Amino acid sequence: MGTAVFTSSASSNTSSLNMTQGVTDISHRVYDLHMIILGICVIIGIIVFGAMFYSIINHRKSKGAQAAQFHESTKVEIIWTVIPFFILIGMAIPATTTLIEMEDNSEADITIKVTGSQWKWHYQYFDHDFGFYSLMATPQDQIQNISEKGEHYLLEVDKPLVIPINKKVRFLITADDVIHSWWVPAFAVKQDANPGFINEAWTRVNEPGIYRGQCAELCGKDHGFMPVVVQALPQEEYDAWLATQLQDVAKAKQAEQQALASTMNMADSMTLGEQTYLARCAMCHQVGGEGIAGAFPKLKDSPIALGDIKAHIDVVVNGKPGTAMQAFANQLTAKELAAVITYERNAWGNDTGDVVQVSDVTPEAK
Amino acid sequence: MTTLSTADSHEHEHHDHKPKGLMRWILTTNHKDIGSLYLMFSFLMFLIGGAMAMVIRAELYQPGLQIVEPNFFNQMTTVHGLIMVFGAVMPAFTGLANWLIPMMIGAPDMALPRMNNWSFWILPMAFSILLSSLFMEGGGPNFGWTFYAPLSTTYSPDSTALFVFAIHIMGISSILGAINVVVTIINMRAPGMTYMKMPLFVWTWLITAFLLIAVMPVLAATVTMVLTDKYFGTSFFAAAGGGDPVLFQHIFWFFGHPEVYIMILPSFGIVSAIIPAFSRKKLFGYSSMVYATASIALLSFVVWAHHMFTTGMPVAAELFFMYCTMLISVPTGVKVFNWVATMWRGSLTFETPMLFAIAFIVLFTIGGFSGLMLAITPADFQYHDTYFVVAHFHYVLVTGAIFSIMAASYYWLPKWTGHMYDERLGKIHFWASVISVNVLFFPMHFLGLAGMPRRVPDYALQFADFNQLVSIGGFAFGLSQLIFLVVVIKCARGGEKAPAKPWEGAEGLEWDMPSPAPYHSHTTPPEIK
Numbered sequence: 098m099g100t101a102v103f104t105s106s107a108s109s110n111t112s113s114l115n116m117t118q119g120v121t122d123i124s125h126r127v128y129d130l131h132m133i134i135l136g137i138c139v140i141i142g143i144i145v146f147g148a149m150f151y152s153i154i155n156h157r158k159s160k161g162a163q164a165a166q167f168h169e170s171t172k173v174e175i176i177w178t179v180i181p182f183f184i185l186i187g188m189a190i191p192a193t194t195t196l197i198e199m200e201d202n203s204e205a206d207i208t209i210k211v212t213g214s215q216w217k218w219h220y221q222y223f224d225h226d227f228g229f230y231s232l233m234a235t236p237q238d239q240i241q242n243i244s245e246k247g248e249h250y251l252l253e254v255d256k257p258l259v260i261p262i263n264k265k266v267r268f269l270i271t272a273d274d275v276i277h278s279w280w281v282p283a284f285a286v287k288q289d290a291n292p293g294f295i296n297e298a299w300t301r302v303n304e305p306g307i308y309r310g311q312c313a314e315l316c317g318k319d320h321g322f323m324p325v326v327v328q329a330l331p332q333e334e335y336d337a338w339l340a341t342q343l344q345d346v347a348k349a350k351q352a353e354q355q356a357l358a359s360t361m362n363m364a365d366s367m368t369l370g371e372q373t374y375l376a377r378c379a380m381c382h383q384v385g386g387e388g389i390a391g392a393f394p395k396l397k398d399s400p401i402a403l404g405d406i407k408a409h410i411d412v413v414v415n416g417k418p419g420t421a422m423q424a425f426a427n428q429l430t431a432k433e434l435a436a437v438i439t440y441e442r443n444a445w446g447n448d449t450g451d452v453v454q455v456s457d458v459t460p461e462a463k
Numbered sequence: 464m465t466t467l468s469t470a471d472s473h474e475h476e477h478h479d480h481k482p483k484g485l486m487r488w489i490l491t492t493n494h495k496d497i498g499s500l501y502l503m504f505s506f507l508m509f510l511i512g513g514a515m516a517m518v519i520r521a522e523l524y525q526p527g528l529q530i531v532e533p534n535f536f537n538q539m540t541t542v543h544g545l546i547m548v549f550g551a552v553m554p555a556f557t558g559l560a561n562w563l564i565p566m567m568i569g570a571p572d573m574a575l576p577r578m579n580n581w582s583f584w585i586l587p588m589a590f591s592i593l594l595s596s597l598f599m600e601g602g603g604p605n606f607g608w609t610f611y612a613p614l615s616t617t618y619s620p621d622s623t624a625l626f627v628f629a630i631h632i633m634g635i636s637s638i639l640g641a642i643n644v645v646v647t648i649i650n651m652r653a654p655g656m657t658y659m660k661m662p663l664f665v666w667t668w669l670i671t672a673f674l675l676i677a678v679m680p681v682l683a684a685t686v687t688m689v690l691t692d693k694y695f696g697t698s699f700f701a702a703a704g705g706g707d708p709v710l711f712q713h714i715f716w717f718f719g720h721p722e723v724y725i726m727i728l729p730s731f732g733i734v735s736a737i738i739p740a741f742s743r744k745k746l747f748g749y750s751s752m753v754y755a756t757a758s759i760a761l762l763s764f765v766v767w768a769h770h771m772f773t774t775g776m777p778v779a780a781e782l783f784f785m786y787c788t789m790l791i792s793v794p795t796g797v798k799v800f801n802w803v804a805t806m807w808r809g810s811l812t813f814e815t816p817m818l819f820a821i822a823f824i825v826l827f828t829i830g831g832f833s834g835l836m837l838a839i840t841p842a843d844f845q846y847h848d849t850y851f852v853v854a855h856f857h858y859v860l861v862t863g864a865i866f867s868i869m870a871a872s873y874y875w876l877p878k879w880t881g882h883m884y885d886e887r888l889g890k891i892h893f894w895a896s897v898i899s900v901n902v903l904f905f906p907m908h909f910l911g912l913a914g915m916p917r918r919v920p921d922y923a924l925q926f927a928d929f930n931q932l933v934s935i936g937g938f939a940f941g942l943s944q945l946i947f948l949v950v951v952i953k954c955a956r957g958g959e960k961a962p963a964k965p966w967e968g969a970e971g972l973e974w975d976m977p978s979p980a981p982y983h984s985h986t987t988p989p990e991i992k
Contacts, residue, residue: 113925116845116912131842138832146825149803153821158743158810164968165808168745177800178793185789188839193782195841200778215618240921242527250526252923275614276708278773278848282914287844289774291709292613293702296775313773313848313916315607317618318534321919389534391601391621418703421618 117282120304120329124285126195134188141184199285202297205267207260213270213277213290213312214423216319216380220258223269225339227346230428231256232376233322240322252309257326261335262302270296273423278314281327287313302329317421319380349430356432356455363439363452370440373433378441381421386445393421397445406442406451410458413438434458481982489584492576493982494561499879500583501558502872506948508550508590509865513941515543520937523930528921536920537605538597544608548726549633550590552860555868556729557582557640560668562879564644566973566980567662569653569989574646582639589632596622596629607918609719612700612711616692623693627686634679641675644668653972655991659750662971664732666753670760671728674721677764681718685711709774716767724763727859728756730827730867731798734820736971737874738802741817742809743968748801755794755801762791772843781840788838792831799828814966815889819870822897823863830858833908848918851911857904862897869896869947876954877961881979884954888946895943902936 118128156162210221210228221228234253238244247253260266270279272290280287281300288298302308312323330338375384381393386402388395396402401409414434416424425434435453442449481487481496491497518539522530531539561579565572573579597603601620604610615623648669652661661669688711691697698704700711731752739746746752768776768784776784802824811817833855837843846852869892876884906929911917915926922930964974972989973980 113913113929114909117914127841127845130839131836131845134836134839134842138835142828142832145799145803145828149806149821149824152803152806152809153811153813156742156806156809156811158812162808162810164742164744164810166744167808168747168805169749169751173804174748174751174797178797181793181796185792189786189789192785192839192841196781196785197778199841199844200781240528242529246526246924248924250924251921275618276611280848280916282845285841285845287773287847291702291775294707294709294775310914311916311919315537315611315614315918317614318537318605320537321533321916321921389601391599392534419617 119283119285120302120306120308121284121300122303123195123199123300124283126191126198127285130191130195133191137184137188202267202299204265205299206264208267208269209258209260210269210271211258211279211290212273213279213316213323214273215275215317215421216312216323218258218277218279218323218325222339225343227342229256231258231326233324235322249309251322252311252324252326254324254326257307257328259328259330259335259338260300260302261332262305262329263332265299265301267297267299270298274421275316276314277312277316277323279310279325280313281308281310281325283308283310284327289314305329305331305334353431356430357459359455361432361435361439361452361454363443366436366439366452367443368436369433370436370438371444373429373437374440374444377425377429378437386441386447396441397447399447402441402447403449406438406453406457409442410438410453413441414458431455431459490580492572492580494565494573494576494579494984495879495980495982497573497579497583498558498560498562501554501561501586504583504586505551505553505555505558505868506951508546508554509944511594512543512546512551513944515539515546516937517941519543520934522920523922524934525931526922526924526927531920533920534602534605537607537918538603540918541604541607541610542593542597545593545604545630546590547860548608548722549630549637550586552726552864552868553637554586556668556671556726556864557637559664559729559733559868559871559875560640560644563875563973564647564665564668565651565984566878566976567665567971568648568651568656569972569985569991570647570651571984571986573643574651575643578639579643582636582643585632586636589629589636592625592632593629596625599625609715610686610689611715612689612692612708615689616700619693624690627690630686631683634683637675638679641672641679644672645676648672653985653988653991659753660991662732663735663746663749663752663756664729667728667730667732667735667756670756671725674725674728674760674763678718678721678725681714682722685714685718688714709771712771712774713768716770717764719770720767721760721763723859724759726864727827728760730823730864731756733867733871733874734802734823736969737816737820737870738805738824740874740966740969741812741814741820742806743811744805744809745970746801747804747807748797751797752801755797758794759791762787762794766791769838769843772840773847785838785840789835792835792838795831799824799831810968812967814873815884815886815893816870816874816966818890818893818897819866819873822893823866823870826858826862826866826897826900830855830863833858846911848916849911850907850915850917853917854904854907854911857907861904862900866896872947872951874966875973876951877965878973878976878978878980880955880958881961882954882956882958883961883965884950884958888950888953892943892946892950895946896940899936899939899943903933903940904936906933906936 116128116131118125208223212219217230217232219230231254234255235251239246270288270290272292277290284300286298286300288296308327310325382388382396386397414426416422432455435455435458438453442451599622603622604626606615606619688699692699698706700706700708735746766788769788837846873889910926910929915922961978963977
């Protein structure tokens with residue numbers, strides 16, 4: 098699985114008309130609460146609108162209705178103040194117990210840190226010291242209506258969050274830049290990711306499957322393109338997945354060491370650089386490097402891409418505080434970093450001829 | 464309840480020295496002229512904000528990006544919201560207050576006429592600034608009408624200063640308008656017009672004006688902090704400097720929730736005038752209506768954080784705000800029950816104002832129900848920031864506030880223009896609006912429940928059918944409003960001559976004046992019985 102695009106047809110659990118019942122005890126209780134309140138509202142609506150439409154039909158002047166003279170009654174006023182009050186108490190009791198249970202974040206089996214940034218999620222497995230970014234996998238061609246849209250259009254990622262079923266998984270949720278909101282309807286978990294602060298949420302999934310959600314707080318241009326995909330696996334499969342992941346992490350570290358010693362040539366750098374640029378940079382700086390005036394600076398013919406190479410490396414690796422420019426040190430491999438900077442310095446007529454090497458970017462990154 | 468003698472009002476008409484042409488409108492201190500300006504301005508804004516809604520619905524007509532880029536889409540949702548709230552609904556209510564309050568309480572004009580002129584004329588400036596920011600490099604505000612930090616500070620476009628300046632001017636205009644209403648109502652009631660004899664429209668506006676004076680400065684403080692965070696290096700809302708982005712939301716919603724009631728309380732007053740008139744029966748429970756309005760206003764100050772259940776509040780705070788929010792449904796329910804009791808065993812007729820008022824009661828109540836559902840914190844975790852919320856607030860603002868403004872326009876148009884409006888066109892406008900508005904907003908409930916987030920320019924395939932339906936409803940509703948424009952222009956130009964009191968069951972001092980109402984209202988105080 099790993100980097101494969103997740104298009105499996107496992108339980109999607111979506112309804113086109115009503116709230117999902119979800120796959121956790123909590124989500125079922127939330128669904129029940131929703132249905133109870135909806136039912137109460139419908140009944141009150143039928144009574145109130147029923148009385149009103151009875152009046153509209155039968156108390157018409159055209160039917161010769163004479164207006165009655167009554168216009169106040171303290172008794173009636175008290176009755177229709179007190180009865181709703183008791184209905185509200187009836188609603189508040191189950192709501193309160195459910196809420197208190199939802200907010201009990203203690204005694205978790207697994208802790209995962211969820212970090213939102215423009216426009217992707219990062220998942221860090223606290224107990225195993227590894228983590229990864231999860232980006233939307235829907236190709237631009239589908240969004241621009243060039244190719245046909247897939248089944249999970251906008252709700253698919255390159256690497257989903259993987260959790261075991263029947264375990265209390267605690268999420269520590271935060272953000273790097275603006276406020277995002279991590280939402281999986283099937284778990285009834287929606288928690289804002291606030292930059293600089295950590296929020297808690299938890300879930301215990303009953304059924305294996307793939308569950309899809311989205312960022313729920315407006316977070317800028319690509320807010321609509323920031324899906325959340327969670328795969329819940331039985332414990333053994335989760336353990337196997339985890340073992341593969343840890344091996345992959347070790348391998349990647351080795352590859353990084355080897356890359357340090359290697360020399361990158363222009364052609365390979367430009368190929369890898371273009372891939373990386375289109376996947377990670379083009380959403381702001383645009384495919385042709387022209388940027389969006391007033392919002393995202395251009396790179397084509399720009400002082401940064403044509404000027405001092407150290408300054409260019411610094412801004413890509415460490416970001417630019419106080420702006421939307423993120424630090425990519427931990428988001429890309431050193432090889433990708435070097436390649437993408439080479440690409441920016443040589444694409445679109447920026448012909449500097451510079452080829453950035455892995456060793457150029459690593460000291461900055463560490 | 465009340466009568467007055469306006470035998471000498473014709474004499475006074477001859478003493479009007481109003482300038483002609485454009486200068487009449489620029490220099491006017493007359494409450495009716497200023498009321499008309501407010502109403503015309505608000506309708507213009509309604510059309511501009513509506514055009515933006517059309518852009519939004521056209522983009523969402525089918526999945527994929529077709530018409531606009533995501534960044535421009537965000538500007539459309541943001542400016543649509545700002546224009547509809549600050550440019551359409553609030554000025555429309557201020558316009559109605561200007562026209563009606565002096566006539567209803569037996570005063571010659573508003574208490575502070577020069578300030579009145581200024582409070583209107585700074586509004587076009589504010590909205591010119593806001594709209595012009597859309598044409599700047601980098602675009603206009605794109606962070607939602609709620610402008611949550613840090614999206615509106617560190618990450619906002621360069622035009623944010625213009626947005627802040629525009630909001631400041633709108634706020635000043637609202638505060639000035641509110642002060643004028645308070646001073647007028649307290650000081651200029653005709654002898655014998657005690658507080659508990661005032662029409663409910665006057666009561667609800669008095670309470671609204673106090674809400675405005677209380678919370679518009681809070682909005683001003685919020686935008687000022689956004690300004691200094693963005694341009695002057697402060698860190699009110701940035702964790703890195705010791706601030707907190709959630710603080711922004713607390714301050715914003717401390718303004719924002721009372722603001723919601725600012726946009727609905729005057730509606731309650733309008734409907735409380737129209738329902739009795741066409742039921743030919745006195746309003747049921749006048750005093751309980753006054754108390755209910757006051758309780759809603761007071762409760763509106765302690766419910767703000769129900770907009771923020773997902774921000775990570777302590778359980779105790781979530782419970783407090785959930786309970787307080789649920790409590791608001793009690794006085795709101797009392798109002799709905801009172802209106803139904805007023806209609807009960809009345810002698811009903813269904814002219815256009817009554818149709819809009821009845822639609823208001825039904826559809827506003829549906830918005831109230833979804834509001835009650837949203838108050839239930841655990842369920843709110845699922846509803847929050849989805850189309851369910853979009854459906855909720857459009858039910859209370861479009862079929863609530865806007866429908867009541869439509870009802871008021873039809874009800875008082877004969878008094879304003881001296882002509883009856885075209886009843887047939889009015890009914891066509893009503894039925895076209897009430898059908899299309901439900902096609903537009905009702906399916907949004909389902910979209911939200913099925914999991915579609917708000918403020919997205921594109922969506923997953925399972926939402927496609929409903930979005931198409933919603934867009935069709937949206938276009939139909941938008942077009943239907945042009946009928947209203949035709950009705951008003953026709954009515955202003957001519958038509959059947961309106962009697963002083965065109966509605967059999969209408970009550971209030973304004974109906975004792977001739978139609979059209981003389982340029983200066985009650986120049987001698989009317990007698991209140």
